[in-house]
Amino acid sequence: MHTILLANPKGGCGKSTLATHLASWFAQQDDMVCLGDLDRQQSSALWLARRPASLPKIHSWSSEDGVPGPTPKTCNIGILDTPAGLHGRPLRQLLKEVDRVVVPVAPSRFDLMASRDFFEELAEIKSVRKDRVRIALVGMRVDPRTSATQQMIEFLEQFDLPLVTCIRSAQRYVQAIENGETLFDRRSGASQADQRQWQPLLEWLVTRR
Numbered sequence: 001m002h003t004i005l006l007a008n009p010k011g012g013c014g015k016s017t018l019a020t021h022l023a024s025w026f027a028q029q030d031d032m033v034c035l036g037d038l039d040r041q042q043s044s045a046l047w048l049a050r051r052p053a054s055l056p057k058i059h060s061w062s063s064e065d066g067v068p069g070p071t072p073k074t075c076n077i078g079i080l081d082t083p084a085g086l087h088g089r090p091l092r093q094l095l096k097e098v099d100r101v102v103v104p105v106a107p108s109r110f111d112l113m114a115s116r117d118f119f120e121e122l123a124e125i126k127s128v129r130k131d132r133v134r135i136a137l138v139g140m141r142v143d144p145r146t147s148a149t150q151q152m153i154e155f156l157e158q159f160d161l162p163l164v165t166c167i168r169s170a171q172r173y174v175q176a177i178e179n180g181e182t183l184f185d186r187r188s189g190a191s192q193a194d195q196r197q198w199q200p201l202l203e204w205l206v207t208r209r
Contacts, residue, residue, distance in 0.1 A: 001034075001071055003078040004205065005098040007091070010114040011084030014104035014140035016043040017173060019081035022102075023048075024182040025202060026077045027056035034075035036061030036068045039083040050180030066090065068097070087121055095125055095133050100205060103161075104140045107152035119159050136204050139166035165200040 004022060006015040016039075023035045023044075035058050037045040048060060061078060062069035067090075068080060080094065095101070101122075105115050122128050122135060137156055142149050144166070156163050172191060176182050183191045184198075 001076055001078050003080065003098040003100075005080050005082065005094055005101045006104065007082045007086055007094075007101055007118075008103050008105065008111075008115065009085050009087055009118050010106075010111050013106045013111055014138075014167070015039075016047070016081055017140070017167075017177070018102060018104055018138065019044050019079050020047050020177065021182045021184060021198065022205070023058045023077075023079050024056070024184045025198070026079075027058050028184055030056075031077045032059070032075045033057075033077045033079065034059045034061040034072045036063050036078065036080045038063050038066045038068065039081060040066075041083075044081040047177055047180055050178075052180055055181065055185050067093075071097075087118070091121070092125055095128065098133060101133060101135045102138055102201070102205075103135060104138050105152065105156065106140050107142055107146070107148040112152060112155050115156075119161065136162050136164045136201065138164060138201055141169035142166040143168065162204070164204045165197055167197050168194070170194055 006019045008015060019035065023033050026033045035044055035048055037043070045060065048058060051058065059072060059075055061072055066083060071078065080098070082094070103115070103118070105111055128135065139152060153163065172183065172194065176186060183194050
């Protein structure tokens with residue numbers, strides 16, 4: 001199973017938005033997708049419980065005390081949404097189970113400082129050093145016209161990690177999530193314009209080494 005981990009020690013940076021949208025997109029491609037929520041807040045799990053039966057099926061990946069249950073045999077894509085503060089042994093254990101890590105980063109000073117420590121920890125982990133796990137960064141709630149976005153880009157350039165895309169802030173994300181949907185479930189022209197911002201990330205996820 002191809003497994004994707006959404007991780008960043010900072011809360012509110014967009015992990016659940018990424019997790020739900022990636023699960024939805026893969027389900028749209030007729031993949032058998034399992035979504036696991038390791039966060040106590042269970043944002044992704046609550047979204048999945050609200051998902052209309054008429055939309056492409058996403059299966060629940062059970063977990064207990066922040067640890068994913070047995071790998072679902074019926075799925076070929078696994079997506080894990082993780083809690084804030086993930087580090088140390090729990091992070092190392094999860095990295096043994098995944099192929100790709102997507103790190104959302106918001107353009108705020110607090111987010112950037114939290115990300116620095118996380119990137120330094122990742123660089124020390126054996127599976128990352130040996131390139132068995134690939135990592136990509138995604139800018140979240142980004143407005144390219146602001147100095148904060150430019151500062152974020154300059155900050156991230158010091159790390160040997162690709163910033164594959166930036167996702168803008170839009171109210172339609174909130175509206176879709178409330179209904180158990182994502183923008184990939186909607187066909188409006190406005191939603192499709194936002195979907196295009198995801199394309200570099202999707203290509204990175206499906207491209208083989």
